[in-house]
Amino acid sequence: MMKNEAYLSLGSNLGDRLGFLALAILKLKCSGLRIEKYSSVYETDPQILVNQPSFLNCVLFVKTTFNALQLLRFCQDIECSIGKNKTIEFGPRNIDIDLLLFNSEKISTPNLIIPHPRMFDRNFVLAPLKEIVPNLVVENRHIDQLITKCTDQKVKLFADNGIFDI
Numbered sequence: 001m002m003k004n005e006a007y008l009s010l011g012s013n014l015g016d017r018l019g020f021l022a023l024a025i026l027k028l029k030c031s032g033l034r035i036e037k038y039s040s041v042y043e044t045d046p047q048i049l050v051n052q053p054s055f056l057n058c059v060l061f062v063k064t065t066f067n068a069l070q071l072l073r074f075c076q077d078i079e080c081s082i083g084k085n086k087t088i089e090f091g092p093r094n095i096d097i098d099l100l101l102f103n104s105e106k107i108s109t110p111n112l113i114i115p116h117p118r119m120f121d122r123n124f125v126l127a128p129l130k131e132i133v134p135n136l137v138v139e140n141r142h143i144d145q146l147i148t149k150c151t152d153q154k155v156k157l158f159a160d161n162g163i164f165d166i
Contacts, residue, residue, distance in 0.1 A: 002034050002063035002064055003063075004063065004064050004066065004068075004071075004102065004103055005036075005061070005062070005063055005064075005102075005103055006061075006062050006063075006064060006068075006071055006101060006102045006103075007060065007061055007062075007099075007100040007129065008059065008060045008062060008075065008097055008098065008099060009057065009058075009059050009097070009100050009116075009124075009125045010024055010025070010057065010058050010059070010095065010096070010097050011057045011093075011095070011096045011098075012056050012093065012094060012095050012096070013052060013055040013056070013093065014053065014093060014094050015094060017055070017056040018041065018056060018159065018163070020095045021041065021056060021095070021164075022164060023082055023095075024078055024079075024082060024097060025038070025164050027078045027081065028060070028075075028078065031074060033062050033063070033064045033071075033074075034062060034064070035060050036061045036063055037060070037061040037132040038058060038060045038061070038132070038161055039058045039128030039129070039131040039132050040058065040159060040161045040163075041057070041058045041157075041158040041159040041160075042056070042057050042124060042127055042157060042158055043055065043056055043057075043156050043157075044057055044124040044153070044154070044155045045153075045154065047153065052092045053092060056158055057124040057125070057128060057155075058128050058161075058164075059125065059129045059132060061132055068099065068114060069109070069111070071099060071102070072099050072112050075098075076097075078095070078097060079095050079096065079097055082094055082095045083095075084096065098116055098119075098125075099112065099114065100114075100115060100129070101115050101116070102114045115138055115139065119138075120138075120141075120146050121149070122153070123147065123150035123151075123153035123154075124155055126143060126146050126150060127147065127155045129143065130144070130147060131161075
């Protein structure tokens, strides 16, 4: 029985960006992890290191038997198998999978912090998250409040969520 619920953010800005997102989703599906919802794909400009290609981003709502650390390790294994190719922090990469939320838990370990500490400042995470959970409240803040803080970060629709019917 899939007892745990999580939200994952996926991003890619090298090579076949959409193909890397699709491959990561396929690998997640093949794990026994159940994808309940996925957002459309959004294109965004890089935020910190701006001299790199634009990103494609999406968010998934999943159910799993993994605990949070197992899910994190599993996502890291998928990143490695695809070739995360991240040599610079905030730099370009084939695939990046971040664990945003896990059940309603607050987790703080050296390897994992839930809710993801930078999700509150990233419109490329918040916009797709709002698409699949329009009334989400995290740490007593409605998602609309969080998005208001990020209006300077433009996101544009790249492909609707039907793109991943794989």
